């Protein structure tokens with residue numbers, strides 16, 4: 001038992017089984033025992049590693065994207081740069097270093113970090129102390145001032161909760177967490193059938209036993225972000241792992257020390273994430289009136305933003321050993337067997353903005 005599982009068992013005893021998205025939300029965001037709240041989960045000693053933690057080139061190329069998109073926005077001053085879920089603050093630090101080449105950007109930018117974890121906010125404060133930018137923290141995007149906005153987020157949406165539904169002979173049912181006879185957590189199906197009318201088209205045709213994931217929490221976040229950009233001008237850059245076409249499949253996974261574990265095994269002590277349904281995100285952006293580009297793979301995005309040139313510059317003056325380390329880290333970001341294909345990049349812009357980088361000079365990925 002973890003401190004959080006005791007709390008969850010008591011909740012279920014009192015109010016009945018919990019939908020999967022409520023369970024995931026408690027595991028990640030419970031104010032006291034939530035996974036992100038009190039710890040630094042990143043890096044080799046932690047539970048998982050993210051792209052900005054692998055290579056500085058990642059944040060630098062996102063910085064180049066910001067500069068380029070800010071230019072297509074006609075260099076507004078001041079403007080917001082919002083980062084969703086900044087982790088250790090590494091991507092923002094690398095980005096802010098890279099944008100120094102563009103006169104005016106650092107003078108005009110106001111950085112807004114959206115972060116719920118007090119522990120990670122402390123780390124971000126330390127990482128960004130020398131950045132030269134004004135940095136503000138928020139629990140949610142609603143407290144950020146209205147002005148032209150760039151939004152970036154790496155591995156943010158995968159950490160927002162998903163519902164799980166399972167198809168049976170008599171239709172779709174919500175998966176919930178209940179208790180077995182020994183009082184341990186177990187997955188069950190809720191009593192009431194979910195009406196087909198409440199489900200997207202791709203779920204109308206399914207096979208018995210199939211599981212589907214839906215995320216009202218992600219749709220809500222995406223819609224609120226998109227409305228802001230539609231109203232104030234700007235663009236969004238979403239980088240995450242997931243799938244381009246919607247469809248059934250169970251992707252929710254718990255990860256501890258770089259290995260998958262049972263999703264009910266250690267509530268609050270391990271990371272829980274699920275693949276991002278990029279089509280669902282795109283729908284939210286389009287419904288709010290934005291233009292969307294992609295999704296393309298992380299590998300296509302980084303290549304399009306100038307990975308090869310950046311690598312060349314970084315390794316020019318380094319010794320053989322150092323060069324090998326830099327090149328290998330970059331390879332991990334783009335290799336098909338590592339992050340290059342699973343991770344996707346979706347860009348959404350205000351409808352009046354010119355085509356953003358890297359799409360302006362590349363053929364879009366086949367859908």
Ligand code: SAH
Nearest residue numbers: 036050085086087114115116117154155159
């Ligand atoms: N972008 C970072 C971290 C990804 S992990 C990187 O690439 O390394 C997910 C991040 O989102 C963490 O910083 C976590 O604390 C934050 N987070 C999770 N749910 C959140 C929410 N609802 N609001 C704001 N931040 C959240």
